[in-house]
Amino acid sequence: MTMASVLPPPPPAPSGTDPAASTTAPASAPAAVTAAPTPPRIRVASPGRVAGAAAHLAALGLIGPAVFSALFGMLGAGLGLLAALFVGVIVLVAFVYVLFAIAWFERARLDGLYGFGLPPLRPRRSPRPGFVGVLDTIWLQAKDPGQWRAVASFTIATLLGIITLAVAGLAAWGLALMISPIFGWSNTRLLGFVPLEGVAAPLVGLLVFVASLAAIVGLAVLHGVIARAILVPSREAQLEEQARTSDTRRAGAVRAAEVERTRIERDLHDGVQPRLVSIGMTLGLAQTKIDDDPEAAKALVAEAHASTKSAITELRQLARGIHASVLDDRGLDAALSALASRSHIPVTLDVRLSRRCSRPAEAAVYFSIAEALTNAAKHSRATGCRVHVRLREDGTLWARVEDDGLGGARIVPGGGLDGIVNRVTAAGGTARIDSPQGGPTTVEVNVPCAS
Known part of the structure; x- marks a missing residue:
């Protein structure tokens, strides 16, 4: 200095x-x-990215519902406490910036997984001074389209994660059915109704296991396609922005x-x-x-x-x-x-x-x-x-x-x-x-x- x-x-x-x-x-x-250069086309279906996406979905299937429960709790508390003006307003402002934190995490997660080249999400800031500027800053953040796109991606990923966990459970059941003859299990039934005898049990188990793995791979690829569609601008949009x-x-x-x-x-x-x-x-x-x-x-x-x-x-x-x-x-x-x-x-x-x-x-x-x-x-x-x-x-x-x-x-x-x-x-x-x-x-x- x-x-x-x-x-x-x-x-x-x-x-x-x-x-x-x-x-x-x-x-x-x-x-x-x-003007950012047009990013290269990212392959979301490569084996490494599919495996990583499946792991991400499984994790989001576990933590996502808890996150949304907390979000809906904050929103309900904020709206319910609006009568106690400052308390409700403070909770709603905190709700806006929790959404920003989720959006920031989602963009960072997807960029690390797929390498989309997404710029880090930054808080919006109003050019106006004083208290009016504070209110305008909060409003700009609340309606930030980039934030809402990332939250939408997180929501979809959470839903896909819940489905992935269910399919993973089905795959585990199929695997258990495949090896059931080794342990001498008898009276095996498909969906609890159709009896499986002899080689039927391991064959059905193999089919269920393979179908479940294919479904998990499909969900992982679908997650990448949806994330790219939501967060990565199209070629036309990029050209318009550059113009x-x-x-x-x-x-x-x-x-x-x-x-x-x-x-x-x-x-x-x-x-x-x-x-x-x-x-x-x-x-x-x-x-x-x-x-x-x-x-x-x-x-x-x-x-x-x-x-x-x-x-x-x-x-x-x-x-x-x-x-x-x-x-x-x-x-x-x-x-x-x-x-x-x-x-x-x-x-x-x-x-x-x-x-x-x-x-x-x-x-x-x-x-x-x-x-x-x-x-x-x-x-x-x-x-x-x-x-x-x-x-x-x-x-x-x-x-x-x-x-x-x-x-x-x-x-x-x-x-x-x-x-x-x-x-x-x-x-x-x-x-x-x-x-x-x-x-x-x-x-x-x-x-x-x-x-």
């Missing part, structure tokens, strides 16, 4: 005009836009490029261009005085020289805002350290990266942090910022910037926060901005490491 001191130059980031005293308006980026993803990312990239071009034009027109015009006028004035008043001409040349160095500094900052070379040379950690050292306000960095990510991912996170620091310095009256960067286990590059300012920031088209959303969307990630009145303002971005 490093603490950056206050130094004069501002952070070299895309500028924005996001007022800090406006109505609270937390915003979020569009939904995650990572939507491409459109969203292209729109974000176009919008980010437009905002960047506008920023460069504004910085050149309002900063460097007037300074260069002033330098030209100063040198012209010095040229007219060089014979009559050499001392005044020297003073004007010195002034032009100082203005030239300032213009060079501005151009360097502008170029750094377009492309941070240190990001390519030394990585995100070093680039953020340099960025924090130029900040007007103290910045506490906590960067933990085990490896490098792709250039687009690092650039999106770098410029998002730079823009968040710029807005904190310009608008929020913050006295400090905290920046956390992590490389998560799911392969996403996550960053969070939090200041201690006044809050109330909102997204303005063409402004800095709008630029963050567009840059992150173009890189295939998501952005979440939370800025209630009174602060703090937090900017959180997630970008696929290989975007």
